[in-house]
Amino acid sequence: MSPPACVIGIDTGGTYTDAVVLDRSSGRVLAGVKTPTTPHDPAVAIGRSLEKVLLASGANPETIELVTVSTTLATNALVEDKGAEVGLFVIGHDKRLHIPAADMRFIPGGHKARGVEAEPLGMDYLIQGIAAMKGRVDAYAVCAMLAFEDPTHELVAAKAIELMDQMPVFCSHQASTRPGMEERAATAVLNARLLPVMQDFLRGIARSMERLGLSCPVRIVRGDCQSMDLPEAVRNSSATVASGPAATALFGGHAAAGETALIVDVGGTTTDITLIREGHPVVREEGMTIGSWRTHVRAVEMYTVGLGGDSLARVENGRLSLGPARVVPLSQIHLHLDGPALASMTRPEAWLGADLCAQCVQLAPGTDPGDDQILRWLAEHGPATPMRLRQELALAESNLEKAIARLQAARRVVTCGFTPTDALHVLGRLDLGDARPAMEGAGVLAALLSLAPEAFCDQVLEKAHATIATTILCALGNREVGPALAHFFEQPEQSALLDITIRVRPRIIGIGAAAPFLLPEVAARLGTEAVFPEHYEVGNALGAALMDTITKE
Template identity: 90%
Template sequence: MSSPHCVIGIDTGGTYTDAIALDRSSGRVLAGVKTPTTPHDPARAIARSLENVLLASGLDPQKVELVTVSTTLATNALVEDKGAEVGLFVIGHDKRLRIPAADMRFIPGGHKARGVESEPLGMDFLIQGIAAMKGHVDAYAVCAMLAFEDPTHELVAAKAIELMDPRPVFCSHQASTRPGMEERAATAVLNARLLPVMQDFLRSIALSMQRLGLSCPVRIVRGDCQSMDLQDAVRNSSATVASGPAATALFGVHAAKGETALVVDVGGTTTDITLIKDGLPVVREEGMTIGSWRTHVRAVEMYTVGIGGDSLARVENGGLSLGPARVVPLSQIHLHLDGAALETMTRPEDWLGADLCAQCVQLAPGTEPKDDRVLRWLAEHGPATPVRLRQELGLAESSLEKTIARLQAAKQVITCGFTPTDALHVLGRLRLGDARPAMDGARVLAALLRLAPEAFCEHVLEKAHATIAATILTALGNREVGPALARFFNHSGPNELLDITVRVRPRIIGIGAAAPFLLPAVAARLGTDAIFPEHYEVGNALGAALMDTITKE
């Protein structure tokens, strides 16, 4: 029996990279796999996912018609401050712009309405600026006044840069056709900044596909639920910033079947919420805000809260806090460490709560300390809390946090702690790991609050439910009635004059392996239902695989 023609959908999350093999003719899912994400090299996890899904489905690579990828690469690059150092030329606008470019120069020129030149392009100023930036920046961005009506000055500036410094150049008219100088400049800088990161990523995917015998086209999911080929992804990288939430929305469209619904993706690090209205994703046409940058990047309307299955639970000042930090759950340590390291790491009573700390840093197996102070200290002394590392190494808290984040991304250290995943193991609701270290951790933290371990675990889950529910209420409240009235929705104490009860009308569509363990209680709080359609565990990958089918309907 010959293999059906199919599409492979891939979604890279913070914890897992999911892959789906979908038979296009019947709509049948042939296989779905989850592969641990490799944050320091996302393309490596994609290569493993492709290999695993081909094996699981038994597909002949030559029968695969398309690979569609939803990626968090652009988002992670911005969060981790990766990418090119960008020099920005602003033409015909001399007001201050709050854009984090490495260098910024204001040049005479630009256009008025109907493409009338405001003044000639200041070539002398431009050439001086290029000479000053050369050797100090990795890429250039150009934004001219009203370039979306007449891009001549941007094109001339780009050609001058090309002749003087053969570095990548991105012009604002390539990504924006609307007014708003700051938004267009920010969009141009984002694209220039992400250019080398995206080039390396897509080159790695192409090599992996070649090795596996896959010769089909590859398309990347854009934040507005459309797709683009690899060349467009390089030229317009900023369009992929909301790629993950777009795949969430596409799965929601498939599952909602014409209804209005909330799609809630519970990951390891965050919970992402998107809205499906009358069976269609809601897209922000005016452009999304990325951190402090207002841009013209079209994207689905989305809301994110720093709560997931791997969020760190802390007991501080007699109270419980949850997230936004992500750690390896105690119940999952055996998946990350060998036997010797496991023995030193799974005694939470030795460190949990010490120095008012709820997490422990461990050298990852096989890591060579080399010249890094933190790695050398861990190699010599063993696991330690961040507080002890600060004391021993004399590092500032912010400096150590950045160092640990960098070492985590490179898989050189592992940071563990108690999480909602551990609470589910202690309560017997989840059996994906080893419940014994989770129970040890629950005992230590529960004692700090004078609770039984089981009651403490219920408290952790209740905190997660309340935070996700509050985010949904705030998002919908701000959207429908404005922030003033929305504040009443989450007011925990009684009000002397008003008693407001709110029910969410749309159903919740859950995505992610942890969703069934958290979202039913969230839905009950909101007076609605939660459903978990088939293949919800790899829903974003299915959304990516279905993208062309959904967008053509």
Template identity: 35%
Template sequence: MADHLLLGIDTGGTYTDAVLFSEESGVVAKAKALTTRHDLAVGISGAVEAVLEQAKAQVSAISLVSLSTTLATNALVEGQGGRAGLVMIGFGPEDLKRDGLAEALGNDPVLFLPGGHNVHGNEHPLDMTALEAALPELAQSVSSFAVAGYFAVRNPAHEQRVRDRIREISHLPVTCSHELSSKLGGPRRALTTLLNARLVSMIDRLIGACEGYLQQRGIHVPMMVVRGDGALISAAEARLRPIETILSGPAASLVGARHLTGLDDAVVSDIGGTTTDVAVLDQGRPRLDAEGAVVGGYRTMVEAVAMRTYGLGGDSEIRINDRGLAARLDLGPRRFLPLSLAAELHGDVIHAVLERQLRAQHGGRHDGRFAVRTGVPEYLASGLQPQEAALYERIGDVPVALDQLLASTLQKATLDRLVGRGLVHISAITPSDAMHVLGRQGQWDREAARLGLALAARARDGAGRPIADSAESLARLIVDRLTRQSCDVIMAACLTEDGAGVIDPAESLPVDRALRRTGGIVQFRISLDRPLVGLGASAPVYYPAIAEMLDTQSAIPADADVANAVGAVVGQVRASVTVFVTVPEEGVFIVSGAGESVRLIDEEAAFSLARERAIAAALHAAHLSGADEPAVTVSEIVDAPEIEGSRKLVEGRFTATASGRPRIANDQ
């Protein structure tokens, strides 16, 4: 085949998708396989083998592999990730109170070292005594380290010295803050670095699994990963900076949506198992969030599409509030393993427990719920407390019913911590189960879904009535709730884009009346000014009703189920580097960024050096990221106000951006 085939892979929380794509013909073949947490290569190989078989294609026809994933996004939304040690250089404990850093840190260890630099890159002496004392013990209780130095973006020397010493003693992955962002704002940069460190092992496992499978199949071609802004980077770079892959899946879906629909203006909503991601396409381009991506409640310094991610999906937890006169359902933010999927994998175990619980005279608080290990490698369970380790030991690879596992409320809290570490899944009813009961989905075990919903329907509201009279009626309530919550999150994202983010659609009475078409002397109406593009495997069953409630057209492309994988192969490589010129004293110009700080006495020479450095560094980064013949653009911001009649330079910022299509195998 003369035409190059590009292989796009998207690893989501539930499914791994694969597409074979031709730049001449578009999508040649597509396939799905379940994401296998215990060994990601199994799901990847399942999807890729299916797509190769469908296309009757030889592996020799593949010239590029590109990967997108929601694993990093899901981990942050669900509060998961490895245990990381944070080393702060030149900061104090009071800095943890800024930008949500203390909350993000949780119970992970933090060390404060004297040192750091000032705004011009001049150092305060570094003292590593505390690090030397703590390292031997720390290295046994964390899976990675994050290092953040005061003004490290102006001079990274102290971060580099601390990084080298940690690697020498612990042999664990270390992330430095200057490697992730050139922006000022130490605590937020430290937060971003901490989150990056937690994600290292997860993304490393994903890329390693993909590379291992490709090697074994004889597919020796460049491999790319989608960044959160939709651009592509090489797999090697993604391993070093996994935080840049947060919103990778959503960004890929946006690129894919534009390619598949041809729409320049649209609201794009992508529903997966764990999250719903919403963004706006304007004149064919997604807007980047200049402040940094917000995921799981944390604002990072990662440049990404202005995508809002909500903990709402087909596998969301269904929370039944039965204290009021009428029961209320709420979905998310945690992802559960659907009962229908658990039974597909472990049928007899699930059926036997559900049938036993249904035969009981009275319902139990843990009815219809199971725990099962996620299957991650054992080393990721390091640092468990004794009670956590004991409970983890009792949970295996086959689901165990919670009514047999938990003997106290304290044990429930312990289980929640194991779930938070990404070590254990809870299996229970989800919207996917409701869709199975209603016959709108059918890929897994429908009977297990029916039994689970029949159990849940027995719960009684404050008036003593069952919350639903059958599994089918509860399924309809769940799907109606998903439709409404989806409308709420889409509206919230769009109102924020419009600058009206103070309106909360979930709490607003006028919005509620408009969406429910409630009559009255005053009529409220709501509609979107552009089509709603629905993406995701379940888009055709969910989005027509959502678009109808929002009074707009729905656009669900034929390949909506693999839009992320399409977006992964049609994107471009892009790298940006900023170099600064500052003035510590009259007539002295410091050029910092993309190398050692340089002191000059001529402003134009400083500006010229800054431009050259930025261009060279951007081109180098683009080549490292796999770009083929990248083109460069430069933007300059010079802050030089007039003070008492004379110009006073405060700062010059020179940003070079290099972009181009990725190299393919035949070009090498």
């Protein structure tokens, strides 16, 4: 008997990269694995996951017919306000656009209906703008008036940029064929912001597959629950922004078996919520809104909140806040540090205190500080809160945040802090790491609120439950009733006049290793139930693997 033909599904999240091997004929999962994501190079974790899942399943690389990859890294980059610095050229439109580009220049030009040129392209202004941006941006975006009817001015501008600078360029007509200047410009900036990352990501996947003897095609999950090949993924990086939620929806649609349900994926960085109606993902045809970005990216109807198992808990000015920053939980630092670095981190009271919440930066093992002033200071003095680094090095807060993000991405520092994962360890509900640093961290932070450590941990989890529940209510309220109901639930203080109680009818289908520890309480608040299907821990990877089967049905 010939070995079964298989497909590998991979999901690269902000915290873990999951992989499954699926027998195509029987639909049976032969193996599923979780590997820590490598933020500095996500393809490294994919390579490790491929190797582990092939070994665990016993599958021969020659039997793998397809590898399908979904990723939430693009979403996480936007939630955490990370990504390439983009210079935007807007052609033929001089009204203010609310788009978070690093630099924006308005250039004469553009077209009218039926491809009639409105005015000649302002080449002098364009060349001056490129010269001003060169060396200050990592990528460029170009959006011209009515370029979806005639992209000539965008193409000329892109060629001029390529001649003057070697950074990637993305034009709005490559991803949008609809009117709406701001949405098209935002889509172009989003593609430009993600393009360099996507290129490195896909090159890394190709290297890992070659090393493991995998010669099958690779597909990337799009946000609209379709898939695309690698060249299209490079050209249209923005389509991957909702890749993870799309895989969530594909798994949820399979698990829902024809019913209407809410699929809630609790990751380390974010919680993603998607809607399944009668077994099918609901796709937003008009384009998704990502934070403050209104785009033309077609994607599943999803709602993302910057809260997960590894979200940073802060205590500032007598108030507790949670997320959106992701850190290494104190209970997990032994997985990321060793030797003197680990020893200096095991007593959080030595570096946590009233000056700042529960965040600490530590030199990564084996890092040569070189000429970097932050790394040199950490090498000499040990772990420190960002506030202490600002004071010692006289750095502006925004400059320090960018510098730390850069060092994190390069794996030269490890940023640790107290998280919901730590709260679960302190309360004895989870045992995946070393609870001692978490307990000491809880003691330091609890003292700032005059609470016992256990009561503080209850508050952390209560805030996580409330945040996820409120996000679900706002999402469904806005969808079914309108923005007024969503605004009511978003109010930080309770109304003195109204007490509204709402029951959510659909069941919650949970995905992610942390889901059983948070979602039952969320479901109870909403008057529904939470269920956790088989393989929920690697649900997104399974959703990616199932895509080929689902799209053929």
